[in-house]
Amino acid sequence: MKYVDEFRNPAAGKKLVARIREQVAALGRTAADPIKIMEVCGGHTHSIFKFGLEEMLPDAIELVHGPGCPVCVLPVGRVDDAVFLAEQPGVIFATYGDAIRVPGSQKSLLQAKAEGADIRTVYSPTDALALAKSNPDRDVVFFGLGFETTVPSTALTLLQAEAEGVTNFFVFSNHITIVPTIRAILDAPDLSIDGFVGPGHVTMVIGTEPYRFIADTYQKPFVVSGFEPLDVLQSIVMLLEQMQAGEARVENQYRRLVAHDGNATAQGAMAEVFELREHFEWRGLGSIEESGLRLRDRFAHLDAERRFLVPALAVEDPKACQCGDVLKGTIKPWECKVFGTACTPETPIGACMVSSEGACAAYYNYGRLSTLPVLATSGA
Amino acid sequence: MCLGIPGRIVSIEDEAKKLGVVDVGGVRRVTNLACVLQGQAPSELVGEWVLVHVGFAMSRIDPREAQRTLELLAEMGEVQEELEAMRRSGAEAGTGAAS
Numbered sequence: 001m002k003y004v005d006e007f008r009n010p011a012a013g014k015k016l017v018a019r020i021r022e023q024v025a026a027l028g029r030t031a032a033d034p035i036k037i038m039e040v041c042g043g044h045t046h047s048i049f050k051f052g053l054e055e056m057l058p059d060a061i062e063l064v065h066g067p068g069c070p071v072c073v074l075p076v077g078r079v080d081d082a083v084f085l086a087e088q089p090g091v092i093f094a095t096y097g098d099a100i101r102v103p104g105s106q107k108s109l110l111q112a113k114a115e116g117a118d119i120r121t122v123y124s125p126t127d128a129l130a131l132a133k134s135n136p137d138r139d140v141v142f143f144g145l146g147f148e149t150t151v152p153s154t155a156l157t158l159l160q161a162e163a164e165g166v167t168n169f170f171v172f173s174n175h176i177t178i179v180p181t182i183r184a185i186l187d188a189p190d191l192s193i194d195g196f197v198g199p200g201h202v203t204m205v206i207g208t209e210p211y212r213f214i215a216d217t218y219q220k221p222f223v224v225s226g227f228e229p230l231d232v233l234q235s236i237v238m239l240l241e242q243m244q245a246g247e248a249r250v251e252n253q254y255r256r257l258v259a260h261d262g263n264a265t266a267q268g269a270m271a272e273v274f275e276l277r278e279h280f281e282w283r284g285l286g287s288i289e290e291s292g293l294r295l296r297d298r299f300a301h302l303d304a305e306r307r308f309l310v311p312a313l314a315v316e317d318p319k320a321c322q323c324g325d326v327l328k329g330t331i332k333p334w335e336c337k338v339f340g341t342a343c344t345p346e347t348p349i350g351a352c353m354v355s356s357e358g359a360c361a362a363y364y365n366y367g368r369l370s371t372l373p374v375l376a377t378s379g380a
Numbered sequence: 381m382c383l384g385i386p387g388r389i390v391s392i393e394d395e396a397k398k399l400g401v402v403d404v405g406g407v408r409r410v411t412n413l414a415c416v417l418q419g420q421a422p423s424e425l426v427g428e429w430v431l432v433h434v435g436f437a438m439s440r441i442d443p444r445e446a447q448r449t450l451e452l453l454a455e456m457g458e459v460q461e462e463l464e465a466m467r468r469s470g471a472e473a474g475t476g477a478a479s
Binding site: 001002003004006007011012015016018019022041042043046069070096097098123124125126127145146147149150152153156201204205226227230231234237253255256257258259263265266269356357 | 381382383384386388405412414415416417418429431433434435436438439441442443445446448449450452453454456457459460461463464
């Protein structure tokens with residue numbers, strides 16, 4: 001596939017890894033004191049596991065998998081609200097497939113569907129709007145999920161619904177923004193990150209300027225990266241180059257897709273439709289100020305949270321589940337007590353095991369179990 | 381839902397609604413082009429490569445920048461080869477700096 005195969009060339013990858021080894025040696029870092037690089041976005045986590053990049057890198061680099069998987073950070077209470085909406089009489093509940101297995105406190109959307117709720121998996125918010133138009137006697141609720149990558153799509157769909165005068169289409173917004181999340185990680189006391197592989201597709205929308213504070217205030221190198229293996233390896237080389245030079249800058253490795261200013265049309269649609277919530281609850285990370293998006297008053301008639309009496313209860317994460325620690329990068333997925341035993345992609349306890357972009361699912365699906373010390377010593 | 385896929389605009393479905401048909405690895409789907417128009421008419425974009433997320437083209441793929449990134453990658457590899465060759469020759473000649 002064009003613009004994919006070119007960035008998967010194994011020979012070029014080997015050279016980049018050799019370059020990274022040189023850089024790490026020059027920086028004098030070892031496995032005992034590794035360089036911690038966080039990939040913020042779940043898409044990068046997915047690529048890293050799919051292509052086995054972690055194994056290719058020297059031990060002195062530790063990749064910390066960040067919280068940039070919107071399905072993974074969805075708190076239990078919001079899943080319960082989604083189930084509540086799906087079970088309202090006359091409602092068709094439309095969701096991305098990624099979210100359907102995420103456990104609520106009582107059940108997941110998949111279980112609600114098995115019990116008779118009319119839940120449809122859609123590829124696009126426009127599919128949900130089409131459902132509303134073809135079912136005028138039903139209320140169609142779309143489960144709005146994602147960072148700035150998918151916010152413009154929801155916004156443009158709401159603008160279309162408004163323009164067409166559709167009255168039975170509603171959005172249950174769980175959209176979130178990336179910058180407050182990164183700030184929360186930078187302020188976390190138990191984690192020290194040396195540099196960031198920045199989210200390519202969020203940045204394609206918001207541009208590189210919003211990250212400036214990471215370099216200026218926190219003195220951390222930040223490289224916006226593509227998702228192919230060579231993109232990620234090149235971004236690591238760029239991060240290490242900055243560290244070698246004693247610099248902290250925002251750089252853009254993903255220039256074929258990411259413009260400095262982002263996408264003006266997408267930004268305009270987001271600003272027209274959405275506004276910041278004062279607080280939004282994250283699974284494992286707690287409440288983060290101004291990190292969630294809700295519909296503006298102009299779109300109140302299309303807002304599921306105003307059309308229905310959503311319970312909006314705060315529900316604690318399951319005790320056995322350590323998704324929060326995984327999302328903050330303080331433990332590795334395989335260090336969680338229930339990983340691979342009670343918690344698997346078929347019967348997930350935590351959301352990190354559900355989404356293909358979740359760190360736990362990535363470890364599980366791509367068989368990175370050799371990281372387990374017990375297996376490693378037995379030669380598995 | 382977060383994984384964007386590159387595809388090529390093959391035709392226009394509805395000029396006024398800014399809808400085009402994008403071919404993604406052989407699968408064709410009606411895709412909203414509003415975010416990639418940059419003042420152009422949809423029909424002017426036929427043949428362009430775009431990144432598609434949940435039914436919306438979110439960015440055009442710039443072939444020149446793609447080429448430049450690949451060149452930069454090749455350069456990084458060449459520099460690496462150069463360094464290794466230098467070290468090998470230094471080691472053979474006994475002139476390598478102690479590391």
